[in-house]
Amino acid sequence: MRIRTNSAKYITKPQSLGSFNRTSKFILQWTSNQRLKKDSPVGVMWKRGLLDFNIEPCIPFSCLTPNTSLDRGSFSDQLLTSAPKHTQHPEMMRQLSLELINNIPSQALVLYTDGSKSDSDRTASGVYAKAEDGLVFRCRFRNPDNCSVFRSELLAIRETLNFALHFENSDIYILTDSKSSIEYLKNWSEIEEKTGQEVISKIATLSQKSRVCFQWIPSHVGVFGNEEADVLAKEGSVLPSATSSELFTSEIYSIHKAKANSAWKNPPTHDWYAGNRPGLSLQSVGTRSAQIALARLRSGHIKSLKFID
Secondary structure, three states: OOHHHHHHHHHHHHHHHHHHHHHHHHHHHHHOOOOOOOOOOOHHHHHHHOOOOOOOOOOOOOOOOOOOOOEEEEEEOOOOOOOOOHHHHHHHHHHHHHHHHHOOOOEEEEEEEEEEEEEOOEEEEEEEEEEEOOOOEEEEOOOOOOHHHHHHHHHHHHHHHHHOOOOOOEEEEEEOOOOEEEEEEEHHOOOOOOOHHHHHHHHHHHHOOOOOOEEEEOOOOOOOHHHHHHHHHHHOOOOOOOOOOOOHHHHHHHHHHHHHHHHHHHOOOOOHOOOOOOOOOOOOOOHHHHHHHHHHHHHHOOOOOOOOO
């Protein structure tokens, strides 16, 4: 099981690089390559289902030109206090969030995003915004099966930026309860996944005419916009499945890891595992102390045991 999981982690990374990597090209063309025999490593991985997923492409270089910068973009994963959420009372976190929101300029476009995962492992994203002129924007959509909550948050941010592109000369504040998304985008120069690069490209476009600010806010503390985005994300999980089924390499690794953990926790059901006949297993019906003595006798771990020449 560990070999299968680690193989999935290894094989999906070069596979996501497409034509940018020689190993990836070799894997993608394995069906027409005579060097790959029936029992080759790639063939075995194919039989085990390690190559059945549609992997989101990775681009091993930045999507921005050297002359492009994100000087007008900011990424903040803290409120006015740096105290962790779990150490603060929800009402205190709510007041800190409202104080931060009230300090946002009235002319700015404020958008809330959220990602959700249901008990049936369906993920969805929700976006809520209210412009200065009273225009309310609500959006919810279902994400691909096996999509992570982290990626659902990124997809919600991407949809938010698509909406913000219709507004000119307005500062944009995107409020999300996902610290991992903000930290991911903060290191934008190291992003290789297609979804992440699309988000960065849109931020760069918007930064040419306005400020783009990402701000973390705590979830489930009564902030209206965040609660609306959370409801929209939950409603999106009952929608039809998404058309795109591409997954991050980390998500595919998580799928195989979950399968391995499930197989490990569920004992085999073969009858011979419970056999008590000679040659299969030894069974003792004695007391606990007798069983310990017998086990020590079998293994040779007895203090009184002496070897005589």
